[in-house]
Amino acid sequence: MGVCTTLHTAAAAPPCHLRGFYQHKQQVLFYRNTAYTPRCGRAHSAGLAVRCSGAAGETVVIGLAADSGCGKSTFMRRLTSVFGGAAEPPRGGNPDSNTLISDTTTVICLDDYHSLDRTGRKEKGVTALDPRANDFDLMYEQVKAIKEGKAVDKPIYNHVTGLLDPPELIKPPKILVIEGLHPMFDQRVRDLLDFSIYLDISNEVKFAWKIQRDMAERGHSLESIKASIEARKPDFDAYIDPQKQYADAVIEVLPTQLIPDDNEGKVLRVRLIMKEGVKNFAPVYLFDEGSTISWIPCGRKLTCSYPGIKFTYGPDTYYDHEVSVLEMDGQFDRLDELIYVESHLSNLSAKFYGEVTQQMLKHSDFPGSNNGTGLFQTIVGLKIRDLYEQIVAEGASSPLKATTTKA
Ligand SMILES: Nc1ncnc2c1ncn2[C@@H]1O[C@H](COP(=O)(O)OP(=O)(O)OP(=O)(O)O)[C@@H](O)[C@H]1O
Numbered sequence: 515m516g517v518c519t520t521l522h523t524a525a526a527a528p529p530c531h532l533r534g535f536y537q538h539k540q541q542v543l544f545y546r547n548t549a550y551t552p553r554c555g556r557a558h559s560a561g562l563a564v565r566c567s568g569a570a571g572e573t574v575v576i577g578l579a580a581d582s583g584c585g586k587s588t589f590m591r592r593l594t595s596v597f598g599g600a601a602e603p604p605r606g607g608n609p610d611s612n613t614l615i616s617d618t619t620t621v622i623c624l625d626d627y628h629s630l631d632r633t634g635r636k637e638k639g640v641t642a643l644d645p646r647a648n649d650f651d652l653m654y655e656q657v658k659a660i661k662e663g664k665a666v667d668k669p670i671y672n673h674v675t676g677l678l679d680p681p682e683l684i685k686p687p688k689i690l691v692i693e694g695l696h697p698m699f700d701q702r703v704r705d706l707l708d709f710s711i712y713l714d715i716s717n718e719v720k721f722a723w724k725i726q727r728d729m730a731e732r733g734h735s736l737e738s739i740k741a742s743i744e745a746r747k748p749d750f751d752a753y754i755d756p757q758k759q760y761a762d763a764v765i766e767v768l769p770t771q772l773i774p775d776d777n778e779g780k781v782l783r784v785r786l787i788m789k790e791g792v793k794n795f796a797p798v799y800l801f802d803e804g805s806t807i808s809w810i811p812c813g814r815k816l817t818c819s820y821p822g823i824k825f826t827y828g829p830d831t832y833y834d835h836e837v838s839v840l841e842m843d844g845q846f847d848r849l850d851e852l853i854y855v856e857s858h859l860s861n862l863s864a865k866f867y868g869e870v871t872q873q874m875l876k877h878s879d880f881p882g883s884n885n886g887t888g889l890f891q892t893i894v895g896l897k898i899r900d901l902y903e904q905i906v907a908e909g910a911s912s913p914l915k916a917t918t919t920k921a
């Protein structure tokens with residue numbers, strides 16, 4: 515474990531429209547043996563700093579991209595549960611904060627980097643998906659600073675009011691997850707990611723989920739949901755969807771192929787697309803690594819009602835990358851029987867036999883727990899834990915490489 519003792523001095527703070535919000539924080543904090551003076555916005559990263567490459571002081575950064583309402587929060591709940599702790603908003607902070615903190619992870623929502631508030635977007639005629647409505651320079655600088663072990667004052671986008679609220683202090687966690695619309699859009703931010711995931715929800719399924727949430731739970735009309743999806747689609751296609759080519763793992767959610775012409779959208783075909791050759795990430799496989807497999811597990815050991823369950827596995831290419839794809843079509847009747855499926859999967863990075871099943875049972879009330887969305891989100895959670903542990907082990911076994919950097 516490396517210890518970094520060099521003093522970090524922040525440069526003179528530039529004039530800042532947010533200065534008033536910072537005055538109550540004008541104190542010197544000591545964080546990871548680094549003296550740090552909070553100041554306006556980007557001034558945090560100015561000055562001399564010591565960066566401890568590969569040492570335990572470095573935050574592992576994970577990117578999770580998806581459109582709104584596509585299961586990011588659910589995935590985050592599964593991920594933090596794998597690390598054992600419950601995630602909560604920052605204590606005593608803004609009640610409308612989008613951040614979730616647990617012992618190991620801090621999840622920040624990239625909506626906080628909207629540079630235009632709701633009125634601003636309306637006036638300029640741009641959606642939140644448009645890069646012009648987002649501050650990628652600040653996103654890059656702050657994610658970089660956190661990765662280097664420095665705290666930042668991150669803005670907050672308030673989804674209740676549609677306004678930009680005063681910022682909140684984010685201290686470097688062991689694992690930082692940046693989730694939202696654009697974690698892989700800007701190459702500088704992308705290069706900071708140790709692992710990236712894209713939740714690729716097909717239009718039909720997205721529509722069904724939106725109806726379920728926004729109509730049943732939020733009282734929106736069918737027409738307004740349709741209109742909102744249609745209005746976002748051009749920018750979604752232009753700026754969000756292309757990010758999936760950069761993801762190390764993609765969870766693709768499609769209508770089932772087990773029911774001819776299904777238009778209910780309840781039974782799902784889910785594909786876990788895993789890039790080959792990613793450092794610290796060994797794709798999961800079914801039966802035999804690299805083979806092409808089709809498996810219907812229903813029968814004596816797995817109860818299946820109509821339309822049944824079908825798994826497929828095999829090598830493929832995805833945006834010119836070699837990938838392994840594990841697919842599950844259908845849904846489980848009895849989650850406790852999932853152990854039968856789990857016992858046929860390898861490279862799961864579980865700590866003990868049955869851990870996937872245990873996690874799935876623990877969160878059986880989360881959306882997608884009876885199908886491939888919950889199963890593959892859980893597996894990716896285990897893979898992220900494993901990746902994190904490998905990075906920490908690398909840091910612990912290699913000599914401390916301290917480099918003085920102009921941040
Ligand atoms: N795997 C799933 N199976 C079925 N429905 C799901 C699944 N995941 C999410 N949903 C539906 O989508 C809704 C949104 O899920 P969630 O809050 O996790 O998404 P989100 O991407 O974080 O949304 P937002 O960005 O709008 O906050 C849920 O309330 C649920 O109705």
Ligand SMILES: O=C(CO)[C@H](O)[C@H](O)COP(=O)(O)O
Pocket residue numbers: 581582625632642643672673674676695
């Ligand atoms: O795509 C979104 C990401 O969650 C939101 O629509 C975006 O953040 C704008 O927020 P709001 O709809 O509250 O104005």
